[in-house]
Amino acid sequence: MNLLVAQAQQIEAPEIDYGAIAPLLIVLGAACISVLLEALLPKHQRWAVQLVLTLVALVGAVGSLILYATSERPEQGVATLAGAIAVDSPSLFLWATLLVLGFGSVLLIADRSVEPGGAFVAQAAIRPGTVQDRAQATKTGMQTEVFPLTLFALGGMMTFVAANDLLTMFIALEVLSLPLYLLCGLARRRRLLSQEAAVKYFLLGAFASAFFLYGVALLYGYAGSVKLSAIATAAGGTDRSDTLLFAGFGLLVVGLLFKAAVGPFHAWTPDVYQGAPTPVTAFMAACTKVAAFGGILRVLTVAFENTQWEWRGVLYGVAVVSMVIGAILGLTQTDVKRMIAYSSVAHAGFLLIGSIALTPEGDAPGVSATMFYLLAYGFTTIAAFGIVSLVRNSDGEATHLSQWAGLAKRSPIVAATFTFLLLALAGIPLTSGFIGKFVVFSAAIDAGLTPLVVIALVASAVAAFFYLRVIVLMYFSDPAPDGPTVTVPGAFTTIAITLGAVVTLVLGLWPTFVLDWAGTGSFLS
C-alpha cells in the first residue's frame, strides 16, 4: 500500500492547456451529455433538444477556437496532454474546417422536411422488409442517437488531426470510425442497402485499423516511441533497421489511405456512399476526408519528412492510381451518389499530391494548399449531397442519373446550383474547386512533381466529362414522364446548401483570406 502511494506521488499530472483544447472538450463533452439525454428524455422531446445541444456545442466550439486563435499563443503551437495533442496553426485550421463542415452536415442530418421524419430510421433494430418495418417507414420519428454519434465522430476527427503520437491517433481513428459505421446503417429507405454498406464499411475499416495498429507497433519497435517527433529523430541517421521503419510506414499509411478513400484503397467508397443516408454521406465525404488528410499531412511532414526520398515514389504511384481510378470509373457510373464517390476518389488523388509536395529543403508548400483544398472540397460536397437529397420519387431519393433528365425545366434553381457545384468539382475557374487545384498544383510544381501535375490535369479533364454529362442531362435532355419531383427543402437543408454554394463561390472569387489563414504556420514538430 505504501509503495503504491509512493509511486502515485511520483506521477506528475501533465500540464493541460485547457484554452487550447477547449473546442475538443466542448464537442466531446456535448457528445457525452447527448448520450445521457438520449437515456433520460422522453422520445418526443429528444429531437429538438438534441439538435439544439449539438448546434450550440458546435457554435461554442468555434467560438472558443476563435478566442484561442486570436489570443496570445505560441506561434509554433503547443503540445498539451503530455504531448499527446499538438495545437498548432494547422490543427486550428483543420478544427475550424471540421466544425463548420460538421455544422453543415448536422443541418442536413436534422432536416425533417425533405423526408417526413428525417432520413434516418425510426427504430434501427426492426428487421428490414417486415410488417413492422413498413409501418415504421411512415412514422415520423427517427433515431435521435445520430446526434451523439455525429458529435463523437467529429470529436474523434478533431483529435485525429491534432494527435501528436501514433497511439492517440489510433484511438482517435476508432472514435471517429465506430460512430460512422453505425450511422451508415441507419437509412430510413432502402434499409438493406444501407445495412450492407455499414457492414462493408465496418469490415474493411476494421482491417484498415488493424493495418494501422500493426504499423504503429513496428514503428515503435523502430523508434522506441510512438511520438511523431521521436520517429523523425530516430529516422534522422541511425543504424536501426530500415525494414522496421518502412514496413511500419507502409502499414500505417495503408490505414490512413483507406480512411481517406484514396485508390486503390477506395473499394468501400462507392458502396458506402450509395448505401448510407445522404446526410451521413455528406458528413463522411466532407469531414472524414478532412480528418484523414489532416492526419496524413501531419504524419508525413512531422514524422517522415526526412525519409521522403524513400517513400515519395510509392505515394506518387498511389496518387496516380487514385486519380486514374476515380476519373475513369466515374465515367461508367449511372448513380449520382456513386458518381460523386468516384469523384471523391479522384479528388483524394489530387489531395495526396498536395500532401507529398515536400521540398528537399524541408519546406512543405503542400500543407496549406491541401488544407485549403479540403475546406473548399468539403463545402462543395456538402451542398452537392444536399441537392441529391432533394430529388426524389415515391421510393425515396431518385439517384439514378436517367431520372435527372430535364431537371432544369422543372426546377431551374436546383439545377443551376447543382451545375455550379459540379463545375466546382471539375475545377472550373471562378469556383473554389479551381483555386484549390491551383494551389495544390503550384505547390507540387514547387516541390518538383511536374509530371504528376500533368497526369493530374489530364485526369481532371477526363473527370470533367462525367460532371458535364450530368449537366447535359439536366439541361439538354427532355424530362422523363414519370420523373422524380424536387422537394422544396426546409430551412435546414436550404441553409446547408446555401452555405456550401456560397462558400464555393466566395472562395473562387476571393480566396485570399482563407489562403492567408491556411498558410500562417506549420506543424509543431
Next chain:
Amino acid sequence: MTWVLIALLVVPLVGALVVAFLRKDDKKAKLVALAFSLVELVLAVLLWTAYDPGGDRIQLATGVDWIPAFGVRLQFGIDGIALVMIAVIALLIPLVIGAGWTEKLPAGRSQGGYLSLILIQEAVTVAVFAATDVFLFYVLFEVMLIPMYFLIGGYGGARRQYAAVKFFLYSFLGGLIMLASAIGAYAMASDELGKGTFDWATLVTVVRDADSTTQTWLFLGFFLAFAIKAPLVPFHTWLPDAAAEAPIGVTVIVVGILDKVGTFGMLRYLLPMFPEASKNLAPFVLVLAVAGVLYGSLLATGQRDMKRFLAYVSIAHFGFIALGIFSFTSQAGVGSVSYMLNHSISTGMLILVVGMVIARGGSSLIADYGGMSKVAPLLAGMLLLAGLTTLSLPGTNSFVSEFLVLIGSFPTQPVFTIIATVGMVLAALYVLWLYQRIMTGPLRGDALVAAAAGPGAVGDPEKKTTIGDLTKREIAVLAPLVVIVLALGFYPQPVLDVITPTVGATLTEVGVTDPVTVQEGK
C-alpha cells in the same frame, strides 16, 4: 480613357442581366440586347480612337489586386492586336442578334436566355483579349467555355449534346495543360524575383531567358491550348461538330471570334514568352499550319453540309494565319493579324448568308438546294460576294491579308509558302463550286421545292416557289459587312497602322531581325 475599357467589360454583363429578366417577353429582350450590343460597338469605336499606335506596348492599362498571395491581379490593357479583335467582336454581335431576329429557338427556350448568354459570351471574350495577367487570362479562357457550352447544348441542332461536350472537353483539356505551363512560369518568376507574379510583362522578362529545355516544355503547354482553340490540324475535330450543331449566330461567334483567341494567344504569349522555343519549334508548327491549309481546303471541297463546310474553310484559313505568325517577318505578322480580323468579317458574313439560305430552305445540306438565284437574286449576290472575299479576291479585305502573309513568309519559309499557295487555288474551287451548286442552274432540290409546295410535296421543278429574297432586316445586317469588306479591300491602311507597331514589338521580343524592310502600308 481607361473607363472605355472597363465599360466594354461591364456593359454586356449588365445587358445580360437585364435581358435575363426579360425571358417572358421575346420582343423586348431582343430590342434590349440589340441596344446593349450597339452601345458596346460605340464603346469599341471610342476605344479605337483612344488607342495610340505609336504609344506604349500595352495601353489603357488598369487593374486591381485579386489574389495577393499569388500576385494575381485583375489587370486589363490592350495592344493593337487586342484592339482589333475587340472591335470585331463588338461589330459582329449586333449583326448576330439582327440576323437571328426571326429565328425559331427550340421548344421551351426563350430569346431572353439565349441573348443573355450571347452577351455574357461577348463580355468574357472581350475580357480574354484585354487581360494582361496570365492567371486572369487562363481563368477567362476557361470561363469563356461555359456560356458557349450552354449556347451549343441548349440551342443547337440534333447532335447538340455531343457537340457541346466535345467542344468543352477539348478546350478544357488544352486549358488545363496551359495552366501547368503557367504555373511553371510562375514558379520561375518566384525563384528569380523572390515574389511570384502572373503579370504578363514581368513574366515575359523572366521566362524568355530560361534554358531551352524548360522553354520547350512551357511552350508546348501553351501551344496545345492555342492549337486546340485556333484550331490547327490535328486538334481541330471539335470545330466541325460545334459549327454544324450550333445555331447560326453561335456559329459566327465560335468560328469568327472564339477561334481567334488561339492565334491571339500565340502572338501575345507564345512568341514573347518563349522566343527560343518558338524559333526552334517553328518548323513543327509550320507543318501543322500547312497541313491545315491543304487538309481544310480539301475537306471543305468534299463537304455535303454547309455548316461543316464553313468549319473546314476556317481550318484552312487558320493554317494561313499560323503560317504568317511562325514565319517571323513583320509583313507576315501584320498579314496574320489582319487575316484574323478579315477572317472574322469574311467568314462571319459567309456564315450569316449561309444562315439566310438555311432559314429559307430549312436544311443545311447542299444537295437540298439548286438554282436559288432565280428566286432570290440578292441573296445569291451576297453569297457570291461573301464567297469571293473568303477566297481572297483582290479588291476584298481578305486579299490584302492573305497576300501579306504569303509574301511575308516567302523569304524565310519558301517551301511552306509555296505549298500553302495551293490553298488559294483550292479556295477558288470550293467557294465557286458551293455557289454553283446552290445558286445556279434550274430551280431544284428538296429544300427549295418542298418548302415552296408545303411539307411532303413531291418535287415539281416547274412549280413556282414562294421563297423570297432578302428582307429589309437581312439587308440591314449585311450592308455594314459589304461596306467593310470593300473598304478594307481598297484602303486597309487604318487597320494596318494599328497592327504594325504591335507586331513589330512582338518580333522584337522574339529577337528576330526582319529580312524584309516593312514598306509603309502594303
